[in-house]
Amino acid sequence: MNPREARISEDAVSAIDYMSRLIGAIEDGNWYYAADKLGQLNRTLTRLEVELDRKDLSAAGPPVAAYVAEHSQRCRLGRALYGQPTVTCTHDQPSVSETCGDCGCCTEGACGGPNPECPTNYLGDSTCPCTCD
Structure with missing residues (x-):
């Protein structure tokens, strides 16, 4: 996995994690925690958008998808997506x-x-x- 693929992978897993936490906070009515996770999710998605827009280094989908599938299963949404x-x-x-x-x-x-x-x-x-x- 090259450095760009690694950054995309890690940010994608982080986005799934923060979204999972945001959903849990909403279900609990914990608005402070929900706002905190929303801010983290927003920063992660902004980083991911920048990385996806880069043209200077190639990135292949299969290693990224495999990493995301393997490492997001610890999160609620990851388990929903990948079992x-x-x-x-x-x-x-x-x-x-x-x-x-x-x-x-x-x-x-x-x-x-x-x-x-x-x-x-x-x-x-x-x-x-x-x-x-």
Whole structure:
């Protein structure tokens, strides 16, 4: 992935994240937080627009689309667009593959909620028995 593709990818994922947070804030009636996320979304979309208008460096769609699909699944809208990431859990059964939301192993990363079987409750920690594919 070249630098332009990386910037487009990261801004697209950020836009999905901020829009997800904005929707949650609206549902909660938290107007201060909604305004904050709207400002962040606006700045991200402005950066993305500038990057998309550049002509000095090419950018291919497939690597950008793959990055966005993979990295936006942690966000509410990303999951709606691309589905749940998969997770493999080794704590209760020997390697059961299911969606991260159903797993409930970890509180961070792509997984859902705390599970007493997970020693760290943090996906990606070397002692956590869960890995997302």
